[in-house]
Amino acid sequence: MHLRLKSVLAATATCALAWAVPAAAQSRPTEAPAVTVKDVDPALWVVKDEDTTIYLFGSIHLLKPGLGWFDDGVKTAFDSSDQLVLELVEPPAAESQALFGKLAMDQQGKTLRSKMNDADRAVYEAAMGKLGIPAPAFDPFEPWAAGITLSVVAMQKSGFDPNSGVEKQLTAAAKVSNKPIAGLETMEFQLGVFDTLPEAEQITFLVEAAKMIDDTSSMMDKMVNMWASADTESLGQLMNEGLTSRTLYDALLTKRNANWAKWISARMAKPGVTFMAVGAGHLAGPTSVQNLLPAYGLSATRVAY
Helix, strand or coil, X not given: CCCCHHHHHHHHHHCCCHHHCCHHHCCCCCCCCXXXXXXXXXXXXXXXXXXXXXXXXXXXXXECCCEECCCHHHHHHHHXXXXXXXXXXXXXXXXXXXXXXXXXXXXXXXXXXHHCCHHHHHHHHHHHHHCCCCHXXXXXXXXXXXXHHHHXXXXXXXXXXXXXXXXXXXXXXXXXXXXXXXECCCHHHHHHHHHCCCHHHHHHHHHHHHHCHHHHHHHHHHHHHHHHCCCHHHHHHHHHXXXXXXXXXXXXXXXXXXXXXXXXXXXXXXXXXXXXXXXXXXXXXXXXXXXHHHHHCCCCEECCC
């Protein structure tokens, strides 16, 4: 099984896991200079009937500062909504750290590097060195947790920031306007998607993250450019084709998209306007949420703005 960089980045971008990465492992960027805001127009869809409207917006969980996406049609849709629905509601920092510690740490006391063969260990330790992290730092982690953390740290060192991500900005705006915020999933569920993978698959995932550490920035830039220009076809292909593990593809995309299509169907029975933002990979590709809606007699229409 070959899980390429696109698999690692798709996994991180598809689950809102940046919140769970231990604070001590995250990059601490120096204060950035003022940036010029670039206007971008990501794709937006709407599902509606006589008394219910649900807007579907694809998010990127970590973005570089300076992208002006929260305006025009997106802002109009958000302002008209009664509630905000995200993949999950960000828990307090102490709670997310405790949960990460519970699921991400090896409970048998076996160190991470002892689970790898010599070649994989060398690749992993080289990547840690490039990020300026001591090789033993993630030894208590299970492989999946080390892989996610490695990816998030690499993204942050390249200028990608959860505080500039879609969820952070939408959450802040919802709080200001007193909109209720609901989550489709819990952090425990999202971490559990990875925690239940076979150990061999977790190690493959980690080693691929380590091998491609130098390409993280360019690949993320490519994904963000596609998202920003509403090129959902290319984005879906880029994000989803890397998930060559059927187990991971089904756990991250197929099953969750099916759950969310069912949720949308149930929500359409209640009047009101909902703004729903989930990872952009869920709204692109053949198993996208929109493609599952016709089974419920619903259709999603692109909003022109």
